Amino acid sequence: xxxxxxxxxxxxxxxxxxxxxxxxxxxxxxxxxxxxxxxxxxxxxxxxxxxxxxxxxxxxxxxxxxxxxxxxxxxxxxxxxxxxxxxxxxxxxxxxxxxxxxxxxxxxxxxxxxxxxxxxxxxxxxxxxxxxxxxxxxxxxxxxxxxxxxxxxxxxxxxxxxxxxxxxx
Numbered sequence: 001x002x003x004x005x006x007x008x009x010x011x012x013x014x015x016x017x018x019x020x021x022x023x024x025x026x027x028x029x030x031x032x033x034x035x036x037x038x039x040x041x042x043x044x045x046x047x048x049x050x051x052x053x054x055x056x057x058x059x060x061x062x063x064x065x066x067x068x069x070x071x072x073x074x075x076x077x078x079x080x081x082x083x084x085x086x087x088x089x090x091x092x093x094x095x096x097x098x099x100x101x102x103x104x105x106x107x108x109x110x111x112x113x114x115x116x117x118x119x120x121x122x123x124x125x126x127x128x129x130x131x132x133x134x135x136x137x138x139x140x141x142x143x144x145x146x147x148x149x150x151x152x153x154x155x156x157x158x159x160x161x162x163x164x165x166x167x168x169x
Contacts (some may be wrong), residue, residue: 009168010053011061012096014046016157016164017070021089023147024154037145042086043070044157045127048096049111049119058119061169062126066134068167072160082134088127090146091153092120117149 021044026035045065069078071086081088094116098105111119128144135142147153 010050010057011169012048013167015070016044018044018157018159020158022156023089025148039087039089039143039145042088043081044089046091046093046096048093049116050097050109051111053111053119055122057169058123058126062130066130085135085142087143088131090124092147092149113150120149
């Protein structure tokens with residue numbers, strides 16, 4: 001789904017199945033140690049919003065991303081993170097909106113910081129609601145964790161194969 005009429009995407013995501021992922025959400029400073037969030041088996045979602053993105057795209061994004069069969073079961077069958085059930089780590093990734101210009105990258109098509117922060121917050125909330133509804137029927141502990149919008153973050157990822165997918169909306 002894209003911006004009305006233009007055909008240009010309004011969001012780009014990259015999905016990666018993971019066995020465990022740990023993301024620094026706050027760097028260490030003189031007063032405190034670094035803070036991290038961590039998920040076990042599930043998926044990692046990098047997300048970037050472009051100019052023209054609105055709240056209208058978010059339910060479709062969440063439904064599509066959480067229902068894609070990208071997670072491998074012990075038997076090798078592919079299931080969605082909702083079916084697994086698994087956890088989700090969401091990482092805001094403005095660099096997904098970059099275009100090469102000469103030897104550098106430019107990010108002119110990315111959404112403004114305030115609008116991006118609001119959309120990101122709503123996206124995270126919708127993912128939390130979907131996963132909570134799916135987990136309510138099972139015994140597995142599943143979580144949605146997320147990075148800090150606008151900050152550089154350090155990621156450590158353990159995966160059972162580079163099974164990475166690009167999705168545009």
